Amino acid sequence: MSKRWGNLRAGHGILLLVAAALGGCQAGGGGGGGGALQEENPGAPLPKGTVRLSAPELDAGTGGVTYDWAQVSGPPVELDDPTARTPSFPAPDVAEATVLQFRVDVVRGGAVLTFDVVVNIEPEEREGGGGFAVVENSPPLIDAGAGQTVSVGSLVTLDASGTVDPDGDTLDYAWAQVAAGGAGDTALVELSGADTPTATFPAEGAGTFFFAVTVSDGGYTLEALTSVTVETDDGSSPAQPDSPTPDTPSSPDPDETPGDDDGGGSGSLPLVAVPVVSTFEDDEEGWTVSGNGNRYPTWHEAGGHPDGYIAIEDDIGKDTLWYWEAPPKFLGNLSASYGRTLSFDLLVSKIFSQRDADDIVLVGGGITLTYDTARNPGQAWTSYSVTLDETDDWFNATSGAPATGEHIRTVLADLQQLQIRGEFKASLTEIGSLDNVVLGGETAAPTEVPVVSTFDQDEEGWTVGGNENRFPAWSEAGGHPDGFIAIEDDIGEDTLWYWEAPPKFLGNLSAAYGRTLSFDLMVSKVLRQRDADDIILAGGGITLTYDTPANPSELWTSYSVTLDETDNWFNATIAAPATAEHIRTVLENLQQLQIRGEFRAPLSEVGSLDNVVLGGP
Numbered sequence: 001m002s003k004r005w006g007n008l009r010a011g012h013g014i015l016l017l018v019a020a021a022l023g024g025c026q027a028g029g030g031g032g033g034g035g036a037l038q039e040e041n042p043g044a045p046l047p048k049g050t051v052r053l054s055a056p057e058l059d060a061g062t063g064g065v066t067y068d069w070a071q072v073s074g075p076p077v078e079l080d081d082p083t084a085r086t087p088s089f090p091a092p093d094v095a096e097a098t099v100l101q102f103r104v105d106v107v108r109g110g111a112v113l114t115f116d117v118v119v120n121i122e123p124e125e126r127e128g129g130g131g132f133a134v135v136e137n138s139p140p141l142i143d144a145g146a147g148q149t150v151s152v153g154s155l156v157t158l159d160a161s162g163t164v165d166p167d168g169d170t171l172d173y174a175w176a177q178v179a180a181g182g183a184g185d186t187a188l189v190e191l192s193g194a195d196t197p198t199a200t201f202p203a204e205g206a207g208t209f210f211f212a213v214t215v216s217d218g219g220y221t222l223e224a225l226t227s228v229t230v231e232t233d234d235g236s237s238p239a240q241p242d243s244p245t246p247d248t249p250s251s252p253d254p255d256e257t258p259g260d261d262d263g264g265g266s267g268s269l270p271l272v273a274v275p276v277v278s279t280f281e282d283d284e285e286g287w288t289v290s291g292n293g294n295r296y297p298t299w300h301e302a303g304g305h306p307d308g309y310i311a312i313e314d315d316i317g318k319d320t321l322w323y324w325e326a327p328p329k330f331l332g333n334l335s336a337s338y339g340r341t342l343s344f345d346l347l348v349s350k351i352f353s354q355r356d357a358d359d360i361v362l363v364g365g366g367i368t369l370t371y372d373t374a375r376n377p378g379q380a381w382t383s384y385s386v387t388l389d390e391t392d393d394w395f396n397a398t399s400g401a402p403a404t405g406e407h408i409r410t411v412l413a414d415l416q417q418l419q420i421r422g423e424f425k426a427s428l429t430e431i432g433s434l435d436n437v438v439l440g441g442e443t444a445a446p447t448e449v450p451v452v453s454t455f456d457q458d459e460e461g462w463t464v465g466g467n468e469n470r471f472p473a474w475s476e477a478g479g480h481p482d483g484f485i486a487i488e489d490d491i492g493e494d495t496l497w498y499w500e501a502p503p504k505f506l507g508n509l510s511a512a513y514g515r516t517l518s519f520d521l522m523v524s525k526v527l528r529q530r531d532a533d534d535i536i537l538a539g540g541g542i543t544l545t546y547d548t549p550a551n552p553s554e555l556w557t558s559y560s561v562t563l564d565e566t567d568n569w570f571n572a573t574i575a576a577p578a579t580a581e582h583i584r585t586v587l588e589n590l591q592q593l594q595i596r597g598e599f600r601a602p603l604s605e606v607g608s609l610d611n612v613v614l615g616g617p
Helices: 405-413 580-588
Strands: 003-005 008-010 013-020 050-052 065-073 088-090 098-108 111-122 148-151 155-159 172-181 198-202 207-216 221-231 276-278 288-290 298-304 307-313 323-325 341-348 360-364 367-371 382-387 415-421 431-441 451-453 463-465 473-479 482-488 498-500 516-523 535-539 542-546 557-562 590-596 606-616
Touching (some): 298 431, 473 606, 590 606
Parallel strands (some): 013 111
Antiparallel strands (some): 065 098, 276 431, 473 482, 482 606, 498 590, 516 557, 535 542, 535 590
16 A cells, blocks of 8 residues: 655555454564564553554654554454554454454554554463554655755755654665756766765756655665755756646636637637547657656657557656647647547556546636546556547536536637646656547447457456556466466555456447446455455446455356446445446446456455456346
8 A cells, every 4th residue: 555755655564463352462473574573552451352453653743643443354343442543342252263454544744654453363262461562564754855945056965864763663774866957967966975864965056956765674665755956146947847737728808709800719710620630650740748848759660559659758756747738730629529539548667656637638718628537547558538528527627617518619619738648657757658649539339249358368458457567467277267367466565456458348338238247256365355346337427336245265256247227336436326327327438447356455366367248148
């Protein structure tokens, strides 16, 4: 689970307890974290049969510390105070060794650290009272210091002395320069004390410089960024990249009438024929980039979806999102595209720590429209298609409300800007690629059903979301029957991963309404499974989820759900049971189909998939 402390991407700690069903609490579990074990026995001795949980005790600082406990798995128990640092509960009666898992969010000054607590309940009676927790290891809370602006000739101090380790572990520091820029200055600075919390260097030339401090407690190794802008004596500093969010055009003059000969109204613009297309078969076709310094797209003759495409590597350390900027042929009076589609393909080089933001921006007629797609791109080409009318999930950023048909028509009648997001890991480097942009394409015809993946020949384009740099492995035999795909997850990553359906399962699947979605799952381990949404469908501005009644086992487990309101679909967008209209809306423009493959985060397992059928009888 990735939580933030300033610029920190933190891991999670694991706390272990062993308790007796009739006795007090006894510590157990074992190493692996590298940090010192810390025992605590707060308060009065506990009565027999009571288990006390314990979260790390952090310095409250100026904002205080809060705790939020929740049970993840095991026989349900009732905590006496879920907001306390050390809540307790009566141990349940068990006939055999039983595992309970809890999770606590520790919030300090807006930063959140998440810890898992595993409690082993033994059936035999234990003598004695009192309880204590064993903290295996907690990650350091990195503070790399705020960005600085200094003058040429200054001695600059990089200060990470505000870093805290909840366990009191000894920390190792390593400072390094990761980027420099401005006024053509790319010189490296000479750091003194790079292995201490406070490194220094002389500011000899103007520019903006980025530094990373790596902190290790012997178990966790984490990194945070900071920047230093060096100005000349006259106060000038290097130009900074523009924000990726477009400037909203000024509101129209109330005395002007749309359509006057000043060129500002839709009536003065010639109608652009649609569709407008960029396939990048010969060059970059005039596409540029906003929000990424002086970077320009690079055209590639092969490797697209298919053939030619454009790509760009972003600036590391720049905490601004960049966007692909459409050329003039995509702008003007695009009224003919209303009710049609905008489609494109994206690919990125890295998927870990992606962030959410507006994915499409349209500006025109004094209005800015934004669209947030249901999923971020992966390391294989990801196709997107959105409908250019009020039936899809467009948002009017100018008024702060969902876009109406009138808003969308107004923008399209005088389209001044079309942006597609290319940056998904701001402040971290990645390569973003674009292909096959079509504005005003035809609405997809209904896909014939059923759509099937049996994996008898290969992985059929299925990918994985939420499990960095892992790809499905195809096996010729051992499925249900014959071929299947599988993946071993990342131990210690407290994020659930999902099987991602390929493009043939997406688009207009209205014919699947009232039919079924079926698939087979198998996992290598069943102990300590956790509950979560098992199926996710997204489209038409709606996300539907489905929680199956049982998790898979170590043998192939078959699932079948009905694609209508008679089954247990949930509309996560409005937090209410899904209606027939909701399900039809999603299926008419299905943008994402996910099937859960991870059931033991943050513990390791192998998850397998076979026989996916969408729109079956």
